[in-house]
Amino acid sequence: MALRADALTLAYDSRVAVSDVDLEVLEGAVTAIVGANASGKSTLLRGLARLLRPRSGSVLLDGADIATLRTREVARRIGLLPQAPVVPDAITVEELVARGRYPHQRLLRPMSREDRDEVERALAATGVEDLRDRLLDELSGGQRQRAWIAMVLAQETPLLLLDEPTTYLDLAHQIEVLDLLEDLNRGEGRTVVMVLHDLNQACRYASHVVALLDGRVHAVGRPAEIVDEELIETVFGVHARVVPDPVRGTPMCVPLGRGDQAATALPRSSSHPR
Numbered sequence: 001m002a003l004r005a006d007a008l009t010l011a012y013d014s015r016v017a018v019s020d021v022d023l024e025v026l027e028g029a030v031t032a033i034v035g036a037n038a039s040g041k042s043t044l045l046r047g048l049a050r051l052l053r054p055r056s057g058s059v060l061l062d063g064a065d066i067a068t069l070r071t072r073e074v075a076r077r078i079g080l081l082p083q084a085p086v087v088p089d090a091i092t093v094e095e096l097v098a099r100g101r102y103p104h105q106r107l108l109r110p111m112s113r114e115d116r117d118e119v120e121r122a123l124a125a126t127g128v129e130d131l132r133d134r135l136l137d138e139l140s141g142g143q144r145q146r147a148w149i150a151m152v153l154a155q156e157t158p159l160l161l162l163d164e165p166t167t168y169l170d171l172a173h174q175i176e177v178l179d180l181l182e183d184l185n186r187g188e189g190r191t192v193v194m195v196l197h198d199l200n201q202a203c204r205y206a207s208h209v210v211a212l213l214d215g216r217v218h219a220v221g222r223p224a225e226i227v228d229e230e231l232i233e234t235v236f237g238v239h240a241r242v243v244p245d246p247v248r249g250t251p252m253c254v255p256l257g258r259g260d261q262a263a264t265a266l267p268r269s270s271s272h273p274r
Helices: 041-048 071-077 093-104 113-125 141-154 171-188 199-205 229-236
Strands: 003-012 015-025 030-034 056-061 078-081 159-163 191-195 208-213 216-221 240-244 251-255
Touching: 003 041, 015 041, 015 216, 030 041, 030 171, 030 199, 041 159, 041 191, 071 078, 071 093, 078 141, 093 113, 093 141, 113 141, 141 159, 141 171, 159 171, 171 191, 171 199, 199 251, 208 229, 216 229, 229 240
Parallel strands: 030 191, 030 208, 078 159, 159 191
Antiparallel strands: 003 015, 003 056, 208 216, 240 251
C-alpha cells in the first residue's frame, strides 16, 4: 500500500501548519513521526488520512490522488486512530469495535461470520474482551484508548495511521500497544505510521523516523542514521546524550538538566549508534 505526500502544504485558515513536505511512507515498515509540540505531527497525519484538504500539493494512495477516491475505498485501505476521537453516545466497547467493519459490509446487510471473527480478534488483541459490554464513556482513559485501537484493528486495513496511540496509557499498556503494532507489522506485513512523543520508543519500535521542525521535514531515515545529539537539540531544544539502548542497540536519548553534573560526565557520542 503506497502512500506519498508531494509538496504537501496544510493550513488551518491562514495559519500554515505543514509546509511543502515531500514524504514517502515505506511499505511494510513502521514509521514514527516525532517532533516538538506544534511541529505539525498530527496535522501531517491528518493530511495523509484525507481529514484535512491540502492548501497545495497532494497525497497519493497507490498512485491516485487520495482526494479523488471514495470514502469507503479509502477506509478499506487506511485505518486511522485520531488524537482525540469523538465518543459516540451510549455505545458499548463491542459496538464501537464492530464499527470498524463498516467499510467491508454491504448496505443493510447484517454482520457476517468474518466480521464477527475480526471483532473478536481485535477485542482479544487489545485486551478489552472483558469490557465488551461496558459503555465507552464509563471507561478509564487507558481502557478507552485500547477500545479505539481495537476498532482500527477490526477495520483490517493494510495501512494503519495512529496519532499518539499510547496516550492515556500507563507504561505497561504503552509497551503492550507498541508490541501489538510491531507484531502486526512483522507478522502480517501491515504498514504502520504513528505519531509518538517518546523519542526512545520511536527509536525502539520504528524502522524509520520522520523528525519535523516548524512544519517541515528536518530529517528522515533509520533511527541509527539520524537520531543524534545535534538533532535532539535542534528539533526538541534539549541538551542530551545519545547512547545505545542496552537491549536493542537503538539510539537512546538521555536528557540533561541544568543540574545534571553527573549526566554531563557521560561521554558525548561522536557518531550515530549502530
